[in-house]
Amino acid sequence: MAELPDVMLRRLALYEDLLRKWQSSINLIARSTLDDIWIRHFVDSLQVSSAAPQARRWVDLGSGGGFPGLVTAIRYADxxxxxxxxIESDQRKCAFLRTVSRETGAGAIVHCGRIENIAPKLDAPFDAVSARALAPLPELLRYAEKFLEKGAVGVFSKGEQIEAELTGISAAANYQIASVASETSDSARLILVRRRVE
Known part of the structure; x- marks a missing residue:
């Protein structure tokens, strides 16, 4: 990962401070990762937007504590x-996402509700759709289908079970699926999905 600009580092440091404060009342990340926030969460999320370097219009599914979507918003804040x-269904996490977005100047647009209720209402074209630790890949493809069909690239962070998930995909005929090594974990992969052009 290239060296980050000072303004982005300041925004991420503010994000870290807010995350640590809110973590005591809302489970935003696994407690075991609190001492490794920068690699496990920030750098891990930055590699998602790096995997689709031309993309500027993103939709992040099941944003949780903001990874990778809020980090993407911070990267492109200016x-x-x-x-x-x-898109996040938990009201408290939505409040957290809005707070971090406001305090860092990230300008993310937070939609509080279930993906299946929110996604159909998002009609603007998107360049990319992301998700991390949300669902098995076949389910992710169903959630992201609308965006993928309109030309967005899917960038999904996946862990050790990805080989089994790839084997079970029946929609593979409709998509080009590539697997890229993660920069932050030997057992993780980034899955890039594009609509197959006839």
Whole structure:
């Protein structure tokens, strides 16, 4: 990962401070990862947007504590062509996401509700759709189908079970699926999904 600009480092440091404060009342990340936030969460999330470097309009599914979607919004906070939508069903996590977005100037648009209720209402074109630790890949493809069908690239962070998930995909005929090594974990992969063009 290239060296990060100072303004982005300051925004991420503020994000870390807010996350640590809110973590005591809301389970935003696994407690075992609190001492390794920068690698396990920030760098891990930055590699998602790096995997689709031309993408500026993102929708993040099941944003939770903001990984990777809120980190993507922070990366492109000063780009007038960028827009990041976060979909999260938990009201308290939505409040956290809005707070971090406001305090860091990330400008993320937070949609509080279930993916199946929110996604159909998002009609603007998106360049990319992301998710991390949300669901098995076949389910992710169903959630992301609308965006993928309109030309977005899917960038999904997956762990050790990805080989079994890839084997079980019946929709593979409709998509080009590539697996890229993670920069932060030997057992993790980034799965890139694009609609197959006839």
């Amino acid at each position: 780009d007038p062509n960028a827009e990041t939508h976060l």
